[in-house]
Amino acid sequence: MYPPQGDGAGRSEAAGEAAIAASGLSKRYGETLAVSDLDLTIPQGSVYGFLGPNGAGKTTTIEMLTSLLPPTSGDASVMGVPVSERDRVKQHLGYLPHEPPVYESYTAREQLAYAADIRNLDISTSDDRIDTLLDRIDLLDVADERIGTYSQGMRRKVGLVQALLHDPDVAFLDEPTSGLDPRASRTVIDLITEQVTTGTTVFLSSHILPVVEELADTVGVLYEGELVAEDTPTALIERTESETGQGTLEAAFLDITTDERAL
Numbered sequence: 330m331y332p333p334q335g336d337g338a339g340r341s342e343a344a345g346e347a348a349i350a351a352s353g354l355s356k357r358y359g360e361t362l363a364v365s366d367l368d369l370t371i372p373q374g375s376v377y378g379f380l381g382p383n384g385a386g387k388t389t390t391i392e393m394l395t396s397l398l399p400p401t402s403g404d405a406s407v408m409g410v411p412v413s414e415r416d417r418v419k420q421h422l423g424y425l426p427h428e429p430p431v432y433e434s435y436t437a438r439e440q441l442a443y444a445a446d447i448r449n450l451d452i453s454t455s456d457d458r459i460d461t462l463l464d465r466i467d468l469l470d471v472a473d474e475r476i477g478t479y480s481q482g483m484r485r486k487v488g489l490v491q492a493l494l495h496d497p498d499v500a501f502l503d504e505p506t507s508g509l510d511p512r513a514s515r516t517v518i519d520l521i522t523e524q525v526t527t528g529t530t531v532f533l534s535s536h537i538l539p540v541v542e543e544l545a546d547t548v549g550v551l552y553e554g555e556l557v558a559e560d561t562p563t564a565l566i567e568r569t570e571s572e573t574g575q576g577t578l579e580a581a582f583l584d585i586t587t588d589e590r591a592l
């Protein structure tokens with residue numbers, strides 16, 4: 330963690346534990362079974378690409394894994410901590426949701442200082458980290474301008490920095506490159522790659538399949554609430570290539586979510 334905080338639980342204390350584990354995880358909204366009997370074991374320091382068509386249950390899954398939404402049934406843990414223990418789980422997490430939680434009236438620097446304060450980060454080191462990350466992501470020049478004046482892509486980048494600020498054990502990133510131009514997208518991909526080299530586990534949900542193909546060690550495909558495929562990007566592509574005739578994750582995804590293959 331950056332710096333060590335909370336109950337002291339961190340990557341070293343959770344050595345050997347899966348970063349994310351789920352068993353029979355399900356969520357029902359009335360008649361809708363949004364997530365059905367999901368099992369996951371995601372090792373520390375890996376990138377898990379989480380794919381699925383609109384309405385497949387990705388956001389619902391992420392909200393259960395980040396302790397924001399109680400499951401209807403099943404269990405899940407992050408770094409060995411059950412998701413029912415919200416305060417403890419939150420200490421391990423960074424989360425970039427679909428809508429980055431930022432205040433329009435704050436500057437990026439104020440927003441990130443506020444996030445650091447909430448996380449009880451040491452101010453002298455967090456100020457340096459904020460500047461380093463803002464520079465890394467090409468926002469340093471506008472760091473003292475109000476977020477209300479930012480483009481959607483710039484807000485997304487602030488949200489990403491906010492999610493990574495405390496060097497989390499596990500980062501849940503929902504569409505980190507959505508709305509970014511190719512150069513900004515490349516910067517974000519490189520930043521995520523660097524973060525993973527420090528040991529952070531990334532749970533990456535995105536419809537931008539070339540980004541998932543590049544970053545993910547393992548890809549899980551959710552279809553109507555069920556995990557219908559899980560493998561390395563290469564294996565998923567090879568498995569479907571004879572039918573699709575194309576060697577891309579996008580072609581594999583379209584094939585898998587058309588005929589709903591079993592694991």
Ligand SMILES: Nc1ncnc2c1ncn2[C@@H]1O[C@H](COP(=O)(O)OP(=O)(O)OP(=O)(O)O)[C@@H](O)[C@H]1O
Binds near residue numbers: 381382383385388
């Ligand atoms: N609060 C809610 N109340 C009732 N139904 C919900 C609620 N949230 C989600 N759902 C339903 O659960 C299912 C899964 O939704 P979810 O938002 O998890 O999908 P998703 O994979 O994140 O979709 P997208 O890619 O469009 O963001 C959908 O059928 C959706 O309508």
